Amino acid sequence: MVRKIIISFLVVLFVFSCAVVKQNRFEKEFLKALQLTSIPKEDTTYYIKDTRVDLFLSKNRPDRDIHVYKRNRGYTFLKFYSKQNYKYLGGGDMFYEVLYGKWRYYDENGNLKEERSYDEPYKFSVNQLIKKMKKEYHINLAVDDKDRDIDVYRGILRKIKPCYVVYYLSEERENFKRLLIDGTTGKTLVFQKLTIDSARYENPPSVHEIYFDSINKVKK
Structure with missing residues (x-):
């Protein structure tokens, strides 16, 4: 016994x-x-060359995990890790603030929970957007990020119209330009040119507001 x-x-x-x-x-x-000797106890952000690491570790952030951003100019590959056991939880590709392609999400045991394609509503792809901006506006979104203060977003306007929004400085760095681009056809819906001062201090209307104002005028 x-x-x-x-x-x-x-x-x-x-x-x-x-x-x-x-x-x-x-x-x-x-x-x-991550080039660490120990796991910090509080939330921390730091950089390893072109990689940004966000550690959401404090007890008051139970919903956040560890985010590792591997960046190459305008492109970023984002990985999530568990702060409980440091296991890989998934991730995917970003172009500036745009999530694109297939993203995969896993549970703590490594089982696939979800596979999501962020491109489905957008017939006009990220690569097509890059070609359009290079051809029509002479800016290469893929490589000019450090020189032109570029931001790129996309979303569904009023839950109906897929669109891209592109912000960037002119080459001479005197004007700030904003574009609203149709996410289905690639057509430029709004082109807005602002001086640096007006963009910063005068609170000009957004490209979304300009677009909807133009539609309302046409209806009238």
């Missing part, structure tokens, strides 16, 4: 020790990859 208890205890101890070793090994690999 005593022998059985001892054997059972040793089996449990062996399984537990293996689990601990496995987790410690994974944690060490994670720390090495």
